[in-house]
Amino acid sequence: MALTIGIIGLPQSGKTSLFNALTKAGAPIGYASSTVKANVGVVQVPDPRLQPLAEIFQPKKVTPTTVEFVDVAGMGQSDQAGNEKKGLSAEFLGHIRNADALAIVLRTFANDNVSHPYNSIDPIRDLDSLNAELQLTDLTSVERRIERSTRSAKSGDKKYVQELEILRRFQATLEELQLISDMELSQQDHALLKEMFLLTVKPRMYVLNVSEGTLGAAGELLAKIAAGEQVDPTTLEGELKGIAQVGLRARAEKAEAVATSASLEAELSELPEEDANEYLESLGKPQLGTESVIKGGYRLLNLITFLTAGEDEVRAWTVTRGAKAPEAAGKIHSDIERTFIRAEVTSFTDFMECGSFAAATKKGLLRLEGKEYVIKDGDIAHFRSGK
Incomplete structure (x- = not known):
């Protein structure tokens, strides 16, 4: 946005x-x-x-x-x-x-x-x-x-x-x-x-x-x-x-x-x-x-920031507070929103405490979320979509 x-x-x-x-x-x-x-x-x-x-x-x-x-x-x-x-x-x-x-x-x-x-x-x-x-x-x-x-x-x-x-x-x-x-x-x-x-x-x-x-x-x-x-x-x-x-x-x-x-x-x-x-x-x-x-x-505009992170790019994205996972995925690409399957989500704080996605998964801090999940400020998200 x-x-x-x-x-x-x-x-x-x-x-x-x-x-x-x-x-x-x-x-x-x-x-x-x-x-x-x-x-x-x-x-x-x-x-x-x-x-x-x-x-x-x-x-x-x-x-x-x-x-x-x-x-x-x-x-x-x-x-x-x-x-x-x-x-x-x-x-x-x-x-x-x-x-x-x-x-x-x-x-x-x-x-x-x-x-x-x-x-x-x-x-x-x-x-x-x-x-x-x-x-x-x-x-x-x-x-x-x-x-x-x-x-x-x-x-x-x-x-x-x-x-x-x-x-x-x-x-x-x-x-x-x-x-x-x-x-x-x-x-x-x-x-x-x-x-x-x-x-x-x-x-x-x-x-x-x-x-x-x-x-x-x-x-x-x-x-x-x-x-x-x-x-x-x-x-x-x-x-x-x-x-x-x-x-x-x-x-x-x-x-x-x-x-x-x-x-x-x-x-x-x-x-x-x-x-x-x-x-x-x-x-x-x-x-x-x-x-x-x-x-x-x-x-004023009730906006928050979520993050994506990987070897290619670390990036911040802006969405309206209350946005659900598919809408957030749409900020990356409209096709991902249209074919959204699930989101893999952890908070920035939890990730930094763990140091990696693997460690966050092992501690149960990397969650699988569906279409009704409401994105939170500081979420690190990876979106899965179909064809």
């Missing part, structure tokens, strides 16, 4: 610095606000289980799973006539409409040398501004679909009559500046949403671009909020107040919130690993936000 995350935010929020930190692409910072181009990069998903397996099997290649990131120009800007945009252009929308999730970059750092579009730092205000543009974009899409469905419903076709009822509920929600994801959605609603690629229904994470010295404290604060600990933003000052507000918003929305110092992490990504780690030690070894963004994307 190819995971694609769209990176959006206001100008000067640090979107492209984040993109560069993730991809090491060296994309130019601050490209023209009128552009509709996008930066696209593919990133290997860090998985500490691959190297130990590679040391055992000495394979011809090691293949991690990947995530694609799409970075678009800053939102919330004026058009050439000086009027505020009313939603995203079709060209702009085309870059992110197929994204599986959105990474919304919100700036909390202050820097007199880096201007802010609103001339002050307020991540909740910025988020509301971005949401308004996403809502306007979706409202335009819904209204166009209503026009089409209204014409089709004149024939008396019940399908379009029911579709219109759903669309008008979507319309009312968006006109109230609410997210589609906040609605109670039926199976019919979800079926229609799959066709429409609306932005306000996509899973989202808030990437707080913090100052270098705040990175460690920001990560700890967001972890407390995610764990359900009580945090009162009014007792905090400076950056941490805004970070707490966004963290609480994310928890209420069942979204993700991570902290990054995008410019710092972009610079560190260009250094040798030893030098980068030495600098991180001087900062108290804060967890980098770039890896958190990837992990957050997996949590």
Whole structure:
């Protein structure tokens, strides 16, 4: 499963610095606000289980799973006539409409040398501004679909009559500046949403671009909020107040919130690993936000990783949590899913304790599983299929 995350935010929020930190692409910072181009990069998903397996099997290649990131120009800007945009252009929308999730970059750092579009730092205000543009974009899409469905419903076709009822509920929600994801959605609603690629229904994470010295404290604060600990933003000052507000918003929305110092992490990504780690030690070894963004994307989309291992290749594969063995086999090849017979499965932990498939079999830790087996994160699987 190819995971694609769209990176959006206001100008000067640090979107492209984040993109560069993730991809090491060296994309130019601050490209023209009128552009509709996008930066696209593919990133290997860090998985500490691959190297130990590679040391055992000495394979011809090691293949991690990947995530694609799409970075678009800053939102919330004026058009050439000086009027505020009313939603995203079709060209702009085309870059992110197929994204599986959105990474919304919100700036909390202050820097007199880096201007802010609103001339002050307020991540909740910025988020509301971005949401308004996403809502306007979706409202335009819904209204166009209503026009089409209204014409089709004149024939008396019940399908379009029911579709219109759903669309008008979507319309009312968006006109109230609410997210589609906040609605109670039926199976019919979800079926229609799959066709429409609306932005306000996509899973989202808030990437707080913090100052270098705040990175460690920001990560700890967001972890407390995610764990359900009580945090009162009014007792905090400076950056941490805004970070707490966004963290609480994310928890209420069942979204993700991570902290990054995008410019710092972009610079560190260009250094040798030893030098980068030495600098991180001087900062108290804060967890980098770039890896958190990837992990957050997996949590948002309820994804897990299973592994295959042998002399030819050690490889990571991505499936949706709850996938059964034939579906996982289909990630390797559709024919294996179609002719699936059984799976030979052991967990990564059990395999490493045994050191080989033979030893795992002898200890009863390599199991034969059928079509109803649900793949677990870290399973090492070998699939048997017929002709």
